[in-house]
Amino acid sequence: MRRARTLSVDTRGATLVEFALIAPVLLMMLLGMFELGYNFYMQAQLQGAVQRAARSSTVQASSGNTDAIDDRVTAAVRAIVPNATMTFSRRAYASFGDVDREEDYTDVDDDGACNNGEPFEDANGNGVWDDDRGQLTGGGARDAILYTVQVSYPRAFAAAQMVGLSPSFTSEAVTVLRNQPWDAQTVHSSVLNCA
Template structure:
């Protein structure tokens, strides 16, 4: 009887499938998750490019919410439960984007230390690692417009020790239309 059971192959396929099914299911869901993330990124970047073009027009100064709503609508068409947040930072020139305020490096350590002199370019009286002012800015200003999308993963990520929330970010940098003269920015040296 034992010998006959050892050579019996009935039901082997069901047992093999039961062993392989979880890995196969994770592979299929993982592929779906990656594809959805790539599609969502493409939609987000396309919406950001269009919103960026729209936001540089003179009439956009009063319709910033409408531009944000356009991006949010495009994203939520793909991921209905997504949370979309926005930020706008403006600069005088493209070369200023994401650059720190100049400072005098007294101890030559390559970073700003309290008490060192710096050029306050954004009028907040503190040294900043980015010279930007918040908001859309004015005529001829360069704007860094960023959208961050947070959404729940379709995979049970917490079971794997990972965060169940996924995040995508897209930015566009454009110059506002020259509908008037660009406002001058004061740069004041502050020491101590």
């Protein structure tokens, strides 16, 4: 009985047991903060690289040189994440107000869709009605360009997978700039009928 009473008041080793209970949670929190910081840093670098590349894309000298501009963004991202995969997209619009807007159409039958021969404005010149009026090009003089870069890379720390997150992280940077006025703006708009 006396020995049991002695053990109940003996606190030697309690700190070690408490640390063993808290350490996994603390470690997961630290790794999570490192992962979050790494992803924020990568996003900031990507946004900066996309802004520089987009600005380079707006001058006439680079109008046909989009691969070299994309290569600069790739180099900036891969300096931080060597095994990142990237996709690039450019859409040209006549004005900033047209960005991410569908082509205008007259909804004769009030069904909310462009169909049954209803007239529409073919703003991008491809002959069909689109829910995005932009052209998949670098555009011409005075066009507003939507430049999008999507980056995917493996997570830096395995702790994210332990809590159920995907093994890779995907980030996107988007910017819209207007091309320099080196020439008259080309208009591709015509009126056609929906299918």
